[in-house]
Amino acid sequence: MFNTHTPQKGSLLLSEPFMLDNNFERSVILLCEHDAVEGTMGIIINNRSSLLLSDIIPDVENPRFPLYIGGPVSVEALFFLHKVPEKIEGGVELVDGIYFGGNFEQIRFLVNDDLLQPDEIKFILGYAGWTPGQLDDEIEQNSWAVHNKFPTDLLLLQDGEDLWKQALISLGPKYAHVANFPKSPDLN
Numbered sequence: 001m002f003n004t005h006t007p008q009k010g011s012l013l014l015s016e017p018f019m020l021d022n023n024f025e026r027s028v029i030l031l032c033e034h035d036a037v038e039g040t041m042g043i044i045i046n047n048r049s050s051l052l053l054s055d056i057i058p059d060v061e062n063p064r065f066p067l068y069i070g071g072p073v074s075v076e077a078l079f080f081l082h083k084v085p086e087k088i089e090g091g092v093e094l095v096d097g098i099y100f101g102g103n104f105e106q107i108r109f110l111v112n113d114d115l116l117q118p119d120e121i122k123f124i125l126g127y128a129g130w131t132p133g134q135l136d137d138e139i140e141q142n143s144w145a146v147h148n149k150f151p152t153d154l155l156l157l158q159d160g161e162d163l164w165k166q167a168l169i170s171l172g173p174k175y176a177h178v179a180n181f182p183k184s185p186d187l188n
Helices: 104-112 134-140 152-156 160-170 173-180
Strands: 012-015 028-035 039-044 048-052 066-069 073-082 092-095 098-100 121-130 144-147
Touching (some): 028 092, 028 160, 039 066, 039 134, 134 144, 160 173
Antiparallel strands (some): 012 144, 039 121
């Protein structure tokens, strides 16, 4: 079995190395909500796009903040993770020192005045969602490994492939070898 942990708010989901769904190929998903009645909501944190925050928010002028594709649902919705609650009010702590959301007007000011750095925040378009029981079924089918005790500095890494590999390696020796599997088994 690929997975031995139970998902919860703040868990990481790591896709199995040969997942066929292009939306989730080698994905690392941070779970923002996980509820038996309401379902599950998470954001892919390692699928960097070619867009920048300044491409989609007209009055943001700083071109140093990349956008990530958080999943196939509500791709027009902007989410963000950060590690600076002293600069951004209103965020919800998902895991130790990592916050979800907050006051976007503060962010706009901080970004434009160069008071916020790209390694302090990650901007994400869209999310991934599961109906009640759906994620549990996918975990049982070995589509995902659940990671509940990971170094939180992984969450703001900007290299997507490296983030997936480092997250797998941090699960322990049982998973570390999976990080080196080629993207396509016929390339082996």
